[in-house]
Amino acid sequence: MFRDSSDGVEEYTTSVTGFINKCTKDVAPTVTVRTYPSQKPWITGNIPIELKGRAAAFKERDSNPEAYKKSRCALSRSIKQVARTATRPLAAVKISQMQALFFLGGQRSLVLGALLCLNYYIKALGAASLSQVVTHPLMKSITYWPQLVLGLTFNWGELLGWSAVFGSCDWSVCLPLYFAGVVWTSIYDTIYAHQVLDDDIRVGVKSIALRFQEHTNNWLSGFMMAMMLRLVVAGFNAEQTLPYYATLWLFTSHFRYVYTLDINKPEDCWKKCISIRTLGLFLFLGIVCGNVWKERRYTLFPRV
Known part of the structure; x- marks a missing residue:
């Protein structure tokens, strides 16, 4: 032919x-695959350059304070170029750094006041979370797993809440529930990270989204299975009832929803991220209804 x-x-x-x-x-x-030099996205963008410039100017700030001031301004301008932080109060200069510090101090004082009203077990447990609170903001510059550290920090309140009600942790229930929350946080924050991937590359920070890129869907599905397993173990050890497990069954229908995530479409990422929040509300209702069912069962059929 x-x-x-x-x-x-x-x-x-x-x-x-x-x-x-x-x-x-x-x-x-x-298949579209995003690649970076040596798979190190933090070497791109202006932020690392400005950080090095500020560090160099800081060493000579006594002899050349003007250069140090200019380097700080340059770094501030580079950070403000990131779209998702442009409208935040500090980046938009709606509040001063001193006002932000006062607000942070007020929040910390309220938390400390509530913590001091509780027993020594809870005080020690609360103090143990300080290391995570301090190190979490630094993790995006150190590891590709900052979402995991975020989960470890955010879900510490589950341990404190259980201890505040019962006096101490029942680790057979608290640990599975805690790690289920850690995985859950990693899932939704990874989905969120895909919306702002370009900003993360520009700023030079790391995330699970950058680590797995086009393989994110498979990993998130694995995370969902690990979370489900831990929730089942926690429910079993807490002697949960039918409403709780019925809610967990709803979670299984969400596997396909996460697996079909289009990481290249920010609107789809946002939709899936919001759906996980709604799923959390259903889980909360399942726990409440499960406890009510359990109390009613024990009222009708007391334990021997």
Whole structure:
């Protein structure tokens, strides 16, 4: 066919090559993969450069204070270029750093006041979370797993809440529930991270989204299974009842929802992120209804 329609060897070769390329594009699946130099995205963007400049100017701040001031301003401008932080109070200069510190101090004082009203067990447990609170903001510059550290920090309140009600932790229930919350936080924050991936690259921070990229869906599905297993173990050890397990059954329908996540569409990421929040509300209602069912059962059929 090609030989009859070609006038020479060169045209014949071009026709055959073009046909092969077309067949390859039509049949072979294509996958878009984001790659970075040595898989180290933190070496790109202006933020690392400005940080080094500020560090150098800081060493010579006594002899050249003006250069140090300019380096700080340059760093501030680079950070404000990140879209998701541009409207935040500090980045938008709606409040001063001193006002932010006063607000933070007020929040810490309220938490400390509530903690001091509780027993020594809870005070020690609360003090143990301080290391996570301090180190969490630094994790995005150190590891690809900052979402995991965020989960460890956010869900510490579950241990404190259980201790505040019962006096101490029942580790057979609290640990599975705590680690289920850690995995849950990692899931929704990883989905959120895919919305702002370009900003993270520009700023030079790391995340699970950058670590797994196109393989994120598979990993998130694995996270969901690990979370489900821990919730089942926690429910079993807490002697939960039918409403709780019925809620967990709803979670299984969410597996496909997470697996079909389109990480290249921010609107789909936001939709899936919000759905996980709604799922949390259903889990809360399942726990409440499960406890009510359990109390009613024990009222009708007391323990021997």
